[in-house]
Amino acid sequence: MSMHPALHVDLRMADNRQDLIVEGVDVAFRFGTLKDSNATATMLGRCPRMLVASPDYLARAGMPVEPGDLADHSFIMGPPGAGVRGWTFEKGGQRVMVRGEGRLSISLNEGTTAAAVAGLGILATGLWGCRVELSDGRLIPLLPDWAVEPIEMYAVYPAARAARPAARALAAYLADELKAISV
Incomplete structure (x- = not known):
């Protein structure tokens, strides 16, 4: 908005699919x-993803060292639009697929981040969704040597x-x- 002072924005945040025409959504x-x-x-583009958990959760459940260790952990499942119940990890040309089932599903991304901070399990999220919590130590990145598909x-x-x-300008930005x- 600072780049376009005359721009007026009606931002509607929801993790459900909208009918763009009926609801008058431009993008x-x-x-x-x-x-x-x-x-x-x-x-x-592609948003980097990672697995994160709170220090409290990791103190109770242990720190996973490799993808196979995740089988013994609880997951927080995110918005249905994200859709995946498993993740592919890559390290040095080796690819490993891990399935995850959550005891907790939350329909809004902000809720999943809050649940992870509260120590309710491991969250697979985009970097955008948890930058602040990572920087202040409320969340810890897991398996840093393994890349998760963006x-x-x-x-x-x-x-x-x-x-x-x-x-179009907002999308380009x-x-x-x-x-x-x-x-």
Whole structure:
């Protein structure tokens, strides 16, 4: 908004799918694999993902050293749109798939982060969702030597009308921000 002083934003934060035309949404940002729709989508980039947990949880349950150790842990499952119940880890050309089932599912990303900080389990999240909690030590990154597949981020525009210039500018800005944290 500082780059475009005349811009007015009506930001609606929800982790559920909206009907863009009915709700008058100019652009929606969605993570993960897109379902078939009549909307136009542009991939903005990939958001780095990681597994995190609170120091309290790790003191009780132990620190996983390799992906196989995760089988003995509780998971916090995120928004249904994120969709995955497993993660692929990579290290030195070796790929390992780990399935995770959660005792707790939360529909809003902010809720999953709060649950992880409260020590309720391990959370697989995008770096965007927990930067503050990582920097102040409330969450600890797990398996730092293993890379987790990033999650794709898309700008989705209603197909029935041309995308507004402000919506395209916002999507371009977020794509640049995503590139900056992916490095």
